[in-house]
Amino acid sequence: MPRPGFVLDVDRSTPPTLFWRGEGFSLEKLPAGRSRIIYPPEPMAAIRDIDAAIRTALLKPIDSDPLPALLFPGMKLTIAFDDISLPLPKMRRPDVRQRVIEAVLDLAADAGVDDVHLIAALALHRRMTEDELRHAVGDRVYDAFAPRGALYNHDAEDPDAMSFLGTTPHGEEVEISKRAAESDLLVYVNINLVAMDGGWKSTATGLASYRSLRHHHNVRTMTHSRSFMDQDRSELHSSNWRMGKVIRDAGVKIFQIETTLNTDTFPSPFDFLSKREWEWSARDRVTFLASSKALDRTPGRLARSIFHGIEAPHQMTSVQAGEVEAVHRVTTANVYRQQLMVVEGQTDILTMGIPYISPYNVNSVMNPILVMCMALGYYFNLYRNRPLVREGGVLIFTHPTPWEFHPVHHPSYIDFFEQVLADTTDPVEIEARYEKQFAEDEWYRHLYRTSYAYHGVHPFYMWYWGSHALAHLGRVITVGGDPKAVRRLGFMPASSLDDALEMATDVVGRQPTVTHLHVPPLVLTDVQ
Amino acid sequence: MKTLQFDRKPLRYAAAFVAGTLSPGKGAGPGPLELVDIDAPVLPGKGWQRVRPRLAGICGSDLTTVDGRSSRYFEPIVSFPFTPGHEVVADTDANERVVLEPVLGCVARNILPPCPACERGDLGNCERIAFGDLKPGLQSGFCCDTGGGWSTSMVAHESQLHRVPTTMSDEAAVMVEPTACAVHAAFRARIGPGATVAIIGAGTLGLATIAAVRHFTPVGTLLAAARYPEQIRFARGLGADGVVQPHELIRLVRRATSSLAVQQQLTGGADVVIDCVGSEATITDALAMVRPRGRVVVVGMPATVKLSLTTLWHRETELCGAYAYGTETLPSGERRRTFDLAFELVQAAQLERLVSATYPLADYRRAIEHAATAGRRGAVKIAFDLRNEKERNR
Numbered sequence: 001m002p003r004p005g006f007v008l009d010v011d012r013s014t015p016p017t018l019f020w021r022g023e024g025f026s027l028e029k030l031p032a033g034r035s036r037i038i039y040p041p042e043p044m045a046a047i048r049d050i051d052a053a054i055r056t057a058l059l060k061p062i063d064s065d066p067l068p069a070l071l072f073p074g075m076k077l078t079i080a081f082d083d084i085s086l087p088l089p090k091m092r093r094p095d096v097r098q099r100v101i102e103a104v105l106d107l108a109a110d111a112g113v114d115d116v117h118l119i120a121a122l123a124l125h126r127r128m129t130e131d132e133l134r135h136a137v138g139d140r141v142y143d144a145f146a147p148r149g150a151l152y153n154h155d156a157e158d159p160d161a162m163s164f165l166g167t168t169p170h171g172e173e174v175e176i177s178k179r180a181a182e183s184d185l186l187v188y189v190n191i192n193l194v195a196m197d198g199g200w201k202s203t204a205t206g207l208a209s210y211r212s213l214r215h216h217h218n219v220r221t222m223t224h225s226r227s228f229m230d231q232d233r234s235e236l237h238s239s240n241w242r243m244g245k246v247i248r249d250a251g252v253k254i255f256q257i258e259t260t261l262n263t264d265t266f267p268s269p270f271d272f273l274s275k276r277e278w279e280w281s282a283r284d285r286v287t288f289l290a291s292s293k294a295l296d297r298t299p300g301r302l303a304r305s306i307f308h309g310i311e312a313p314h315q316m317t318s319v320q321a322g323e324v325e326a327v328h329r330v331t332t333a334n335v336y337r338q339q340l341m342v343v344e345g346q347t348d349i350l351t352m353g354i355p356y357i358s359p360y361n362v363n364s365v366m367n368p369i370l371v372m373c374m375a376l377g378y379y380f381n382l383y384r385n386r387p388l389v390r391e392g393g394v395l396i397f398t399h400p401t402p403w404e405f406h407p408v409h410h411p412s413y414i415d416f417f418e419q420v421l422a423d424t425t426d427p428v429e430i431e432a433r434y435e436k437q438f439a440e441d442e443w444y445r446h447l448y449r450t451s452y453a454y455h456g457v458h459p460f461y462m463w464y465w466g467s468h469a470l471a472h473l474g475r476v477i478t479v480g481g482d483p484k485a486v487r488r489l490g491f492m493p494a495s496s497l498d499d500a501l502e503m504a505t506d507v508v509g510r511q512p513t514v515t516h517l518h519v520p521p522l523v524l525t526d527v528q
Numbered sequence: 529m530k531t532l533q534f535d536r537k538p539l540r541y542a543a544a545f546v547a548g549t550l551s552p553g554k555g556a557g558p559g560p561l562e563l564v565d566i567d568a569p570v571l572p573g574k575g576w577q578r579v580r581p582r583l584a585g586i587c588g589s590d591l592t593t594v595d596g597r598s599s600r601y602f603e604p605i606v607s608f609p610f611t612p613g614h615e616v617v618a619d620t621d622a623n624e625r626v627v628l629e630p631v632l633g634c635v636a637r638n639i640l641p642p643c644p645a646c647e648r649g650d651l652g653n654c655e656r657i658a659f660g661d662l663k664p665g666l667q668s669g670f671c672c673d674t675g676g677g678w679s680t681s682m683v684a685h686e687s688q689l690h691r692v693p694t695t696m697s698d699e700a701a702v703m704v705e706p707t708a709c710a711v712h713a714a715f716r717a718r719i720g721p722g723a724t725v726a727i728i729g730a731g732t733l734g735l736a737t738i739a740a741v742r743h744f745t746p747v748g749t750l751l752a753a754a755r756y757p758e759q760i761r762f763a764r765g766l767g768a769d770g771v772v773q774p775h776e777l778i779r780l781v782r783r784a785t786s787s788l789a790v791q792q793q794l795t796g797g798a799d800v801v802i803d804c805v806g807s808e809a810t811i812t813d814a815l816a817m818v819r820p821r822g823r824v825v826v827v828g829m830p831a832t833v834k835l836s837l838t839t840l841w842h843r844e845t846e847l848c849g850a851y852a853y854g855t856e857t858l859p860s861g862e863r864r865r866t867f868d869l870a871f872e873l874v875q876a877a878q879l880e881r882l883v884s885a886t887y888p889l890a891d892y893r894r895a896i897e898h899a900a901t902a903g904r905r906g907a908v909k910i911a912f913d914l915r916n917e918k919e920r921n922r
Contacts, residue, residue, distance in 0.1 A: 415783055418776040443788045 002042035005341030005523055006276070010035035010514075015277045017516055019398045019497070020353030021480055022366060023303035024295045025273070026398070027288075028497045030351070035514040038388075039276050040523035043262035044338050046315030050096075053319050054103045057257065061322030062330065067104065067255060070185050071111035078183040079104055080154075080207055083122035084132050085359035086191040087261055088520075091314040096259050098138035100189045100319070104257070105141065117179055118151040121188070121206030123213060124448070124455035125360065126409050127153040132363070156209040156455070157445050165250040168242040172215035174250075177207040181252050188324075190258045194382075195229045195335045195524055198258050199328035200244030201237065208243075210439050210457060215239060217461045219427045223468050227381035229524055231332065244324060257321040258331040261314040262338055263521035270310065274521050300402070307356045308363050339524040343388065346527060348512030349504050350389035351497070352379050354399035355520060360454065360462070365406040368485045369413050369462050371399050376476065377465030379517060386527040388515055392474040394504040396497070401481030401489075408452050412444045416459035417488065425490035427467040435460050474507040529568045530919045531679030532892055534593065535560050535609035541596045548595025553900025555595035556893045561612075563892060568682075569675040573638055573661055575686045578621055579628070580920050583702040583886065584677025585615030585911045586899040588731065589829050590669075594896055599831045606670040607663035613677025613912070614669035617692060617701035618684070625692040627704045628684055629867050630667035631852050632674070636685035637662050645854075649863065652712070652852030667852075678889065678912055680920035690867050700880035702911055703736070707879055708870035710736035713827040713850035714744050715857070715866075717800045722748035726781050726817060728774065729804030729828055730754030731902065732882060732909045735762050737804055737827060739877040742767030744869065746859070749784050751798070753777040758906040766877060774810075781817045792816055793839060799823070802850075806830035815839050815847070825850050886913035 008014065016027035017037055030037070047053045058067040071077065081097045084090075101118065108116055118137065120128050133151065134142045145151035154177055155161055163178035180186045180203070188206075192198040205213060215221075216239035222228070224235035231237040247254070266273045269291075272284035280288070295303055318334040320327050356366060358374045366374075375397040380387065389395060405414045420434050435457060438444065444456025469476075476491040477500040483493040494500035504512060517523070537560040544559025555561075568578065590612045592598050614630035633651045634642035637660025645653035658664035665671020668684065675682030692701045710733060719725055725747050727738055734752070741747050752768040753776070754760045763771045772780045782789055787796030797819040803810045806828030812835060814824045820843040827850045840847060853866030873879070884907035887895035892912070899910035914920055 415779050418772055419770065419780055419783070422772065437783065441783060442786055443782060446788060 002044055005041040006039045007343060008037045008039065008276075010037060017277060017518065018273065018353065019351070020355040021398045022354065022400045023300065023307050023356045024400075025292060025353065027277070030514055030516055031501065034511060035516065036347075037516045037518050038341070038343060038523060038525060039518050040263060040521045041338065041341060043264040043315070043521070044317045046262060046317060047319070050099055050316050051103065053316070054100055057319045057321040058103060058107060061255070062320060063326040064255060064322035067187075067321070068107050068111060070253070070255060071108055071113050073112035073114075075113055075115065075184040076182065077108055077113050077116045077185050077187065078119060078180045079116065079187045079189060080119045080121040080177070080180060080203070081136065081189040082191050082197075082202070082206065083120045083125055084128050084136070084362045085125060086197065087193045087312065087314055088357050088359060088362070089265070089310045089312045090135060090362065091261070092311040093135065094138055095136050096191060096261070096316050097136050097189050098141065100257050100259065101137055101141055104187055104189070116145070116150060118145050119177060119180065119207070120153045121202065122154050123206050123208060124156055124210065124458050124461075126448070126452045126454045129452065154207055155449055157449050162209050165252070166246045168246055170239070170242060172239060172243060173211055174204065174243045174246040175209045175212040176203060176247065180207050181250070185253050185255060187255045187257065190256070192258050192260050192331045192335055194522060195231065195332055195339070196234075196236075198331055199231070199237065200240040200247070200324055202256065203247060203254060203324075204240045204243035210455065212243070214439070217464065219431050219464050219467045222464045223471055225468065227383050227387070227468070229381050230384040241325075254324055255321060256324040256327045257319065258327050259316050260318045260331060260334040260338065262317050264313045264315055265521040267310065267313050304356065304365070336524065339522055340384075340526055341523060343525045343527050346386055346390040347388060347393065347515035348390060348508040349394045349396060349501070349514045350380070350517065351396045351514060352517045352519065354379070354397050360458070361406070361409070364409045365404050367405045367410055367413055367417070368401050368403065368489055369417060369459050371401050372489050373462035373465045375399070375466070376469035377462065379519065380466070380469040382517065382519070382522070382524055384524065384526045387472060388517065388525055388527055389473065391472055392507070394475045394477065394507050394512075395469065395473050396477045396479060396494075396500045396504065398479040398497070399481055401478055401485050403482050403485040409454060410459070411447055411453050412438055412441070412456040413454070413459040421488050421490075427464055427470060430460065430463060475504065477503055529679060529681045530563065530565055530889055530917060531611045531675065532889060533562055533564050533566070533609045533611055535562070543596075544594065545596030548597060552595065553591065553897035556896040559594060559596060561594050561892070563889060569673060571683055572673050576683050577686060578681060579618035579626065579684050579689070580681055581613065581616050581618045581677045581679065581914045582625070583617050583698045583911045583913055583915070584613040585702050585706065585909055586896060587615055587706065588733065591896065591900050592829065592831070595900070597831060602666070602670070605658050605664050605666045607665050607672040610665065610670050610672050611676035611679045611682065612669050613679070614667045615702055615705040615911070616668075616677035616682075617698050618677070618682070620689070625698070625701065626689040627692055627701050627867070628668060628677070629688045629690060629708075629853070630669055630705065632657060632662060632665050632667060632671055634660065635687045649855030649865070651854040653854065678892070680914055680917045690871070696875065697880055698915070699883040700874050703874050703879045703882060703909065704867065704870045706732050706909070707736045707740070707874050708853040708866045709733060709827065709850070710740040711744065711869045711873060712853040712856065712866050713737050713802055713825055714740035716848060716850040717741070717745070717802055717823060717825045719745040719747050719800055721746040723799035724749045724751070724781070724785055725800045725802065726777060726798040727752045727768070727802045727804060728777065728810045728814060730759035730763050731804065733827055734804035735759070735766055735882060735908060736879060737802055738763055738768050739766040739879065740873055741802070743873050743876060751777065751780050751784060756903045756906065758908070759903055762882065762908065774813075778813060778817045785819065787819075794819075796820075797822060800825065802827055804828045808833035808835065811835055815845060818845055820844060822846070823848065882908040883911060884908050886911045888913060889917060
């Protein structure tokens with residue numbers, strides 16, 4: 001029986017706590033008597049017979065006919081699946097998407113369905129490489145479909161490949177992949193790593209265009225999503241659900257398959273990273289010392305390649321299929337079952353260590369904008385009810401934040417960082433003055449479509465992701481970051497956690513409460 | 529009189545090169561520049577008069593000379609020993625404040641009839657700068673007969689003098705000469721309505737060029753590269769729409785012009801790129817970011833550089849220099865002296881704010897070092913202040 005999440009009150013006997021620092025980590029002492037550490041729940045037990053569970057989900061769906069009843073010869077079938085941003089880190093083979101897609105294809109073959117397309121639903125993310133696609137769907141599926149052009153990346157900028165389906169009562173335009181929209185059945189294969197994922201967001205975001213996405217990927221939506229991990233209080237989800245109704249009313253038939261994973265995040269010998277420090281064995285301590293010393297001496301590029309080579313031992317904890325909203329209610333409950341924990345009260349200072357990976361730098365560089373997005377977008381928003389840190393409080397995170405960008409994956413990020421953030425860090429101003437220029441830039445469009453670049457507008461979305469936190473927090477301090485890059489983000493650099501805590505007192509007083517979010521593995525806090 | 533004098537001393541010139549290579553501005557120590565007490569220059573002839581410098585700026589070309597990096601091109605068109613200083617505001621014997629237009633053209637050299645360029649009023653293009661009644665010298669400050677601004681006394685031809693309005697400070701007046709170079713560059717750039725212009729460099733010349741392009745041309749988008757915070761602030765204040773670090777400029781131009789890119793070469797680019805640095809790297813960058821059939825104007829003084837001109841050939845780029853000043857043709861067709869336009873611009877853009885620090889002659893090593901490292905020390909224009917020199921007021 002896995003143990004639930006745990007809040008540890010720090011006293012003098014508490015051992016130092018693990019802080020991630022990109023491709024490295026450190027142990028830090030938090031002030032005794034006024035600090036607490038939030039440890040995530042332990043990984044839930046996995047489903048034993050995954051293939052049987054998948055088959056059951058397809059044959060006994062929720063609020064839908066069984067999948068075989070929806071398949072018929074001569075039909076047009078499209079299978080869309082989540083892209084490389086999920087899960088994190090990438091899971092060991094076989095990826096859960098591969099298992100689900102193979103099961104769907106078996107049923108399609110049984111029904112005599114020939115016209116099948118598989119689409120990586122990457123929205124405005126970068127295209128997946130062949131290796132990445134093979135990892136997600138498996139070699140057998142890749143070799144059967146990719147060579148004849150039936151397995152490909154979604155292209156949101158191909159005007160001939162998009163279909164306009166209508167407008168929501170709020171004026172939100174809905175435009176998704178034409179192939180998906182015109183299919184007799186769209187099967188969406190999802191991995192629900194956090195509570196934000198899945199539901200109508202799968203289709204209305206994953207297969208959409210900029211024209212459509214801009215209606216919910218914007219500052220207003222983000223500042224009205226408290227948080228976007230809490231679907232009932234998330235404008236991001238409300239907008240996607242409204243769009244989902246337009247998609248449904250346009251006659252697009254969707255069979256949604258959602259899966260949840262446990263939080264078994266790091267394989268041996270890195271499994272100590274998921275443990276509570278006082279439970280570290282002698283071997284864990286030695287591994288920590290050896291790896292942190294070695295990483296200090298390892299060139300950045302090599303360290304990155306070591307970490308990005310990690311394949312997580314994630315295991316599937318549930319799979320459900322059928323009608324989008326009904327399925328997603330079950331999925332969300334399963335995510336909560338794994339990740340949700342109650343935390344009493346807010347804190348003056350929230351601390352966190354930012355690891356080497358985010359959804360947008362798989363096999364890539366965690367550039368400063370992604371660092372900001374990870375800290376102020378994702379981790380800050382790991383809450384229901386109220387943010388972990390009080391309004392006007394301080395966020396302290398550790399990360400080297402190098403002034404470094406992947407030139408192929410993130411070209412528009414470079415310009416955003418150099419040209420936009422040099423001018424202003426205010427999300428509202430940035431959106432008004434710069435978004436359109438970047439979104440419609442021919443060069444970024446070309447790189448998104450033909451290379452492996454995130455769309456020109458993507459760095460804006462990353463910045464908007466943190467807009468709620470920017471408005472909420474009194475100060476953001478980065479420990480161990482490149483001072484120039486940190487200042488460009490609008491944050492304060494500090495050389496050590498002690499310095500950062502001292503700097504925070506200007507904002508929150510001399511004896512502030514401190515809460516450390518001990519992630520990853522992931523947790524969703526329900527702040528009372 | 530007290531003067532800084534630069535003599536032809538090859539060994540010391542080599543020492544200046546070494547010192548200047550190790551640390552910019554350090555060439556003033558071991559190099560041929562010396563503070564000496566000598567007789568004032570004699571009046572070379574009719575129309576010449578003695579002037580007493582009040583402020584004299586330190587220019588990039590002066591620094592190049594002091595640090596032993598001048599191009600050998602200049603050897604036949606300067607004469608030794610010379611007193612540097614061509615950005616000068618001075619008093620005449622009649623106690624009028626004047627700004628010196630330092631180019632030593634046909635009129636100053638008593639050459640009749642004047643060469644075609646001087647005839648047109650394009651003084652900077654004078655074809656006789658090594659001839660006539662004066663020893664060779666492209667400008668006052670590089671000619672042994674005239675003296676220069678880094679002294680308490682020099683001589684100037686009446687055709688070189690521009691009266692300073694009483695409302696204009698000395699600091700503003702000393703900015704007129706470099707501003708005239710910038711104004712000339714802006715006209716040489718032939719900027720069309722709504723054009724996108726990129727300016728590389730944000731020292732005195734770069735900042736004045738930003739102001740000149742904004743003031744005198746129908747530029748659309750004006751982009752600039754600046755390295756230091758003060759330069760960035762000035763560049764924005766003088767009219768640049770976007771200011772980035774030098775290595776970021778090509779990406780800014782790409783975005784502003786909706787260009788594509790092939791490796792480091794834009795497929796489109798700015799209509800005009802004005803290079804106020806003049807190094808191998810900046811000219812290469814300029815060629816990479818200018819559009820096909822666009823124009824690159826080199827304003828900063830280059831020495832020997834190695835360039836690939838394949839892009840110039842393939843994209844039919846115009847590469848031209850912009851030196852000094854003369855007479856400009858305004859869009860209306862009116863012809864006006866560049867210096868008159870520079871006076872106008874200095875006052876309109878309040879360019880006296882670019883004068884960051886002044887030094888007495890005796891402190892010349894510190895002054896030159898400051899000028900050579902002005903950007904990173906938050907400064908722009910450094911000048912000698914002669915107003916309190918004893919010899920001047922005797």
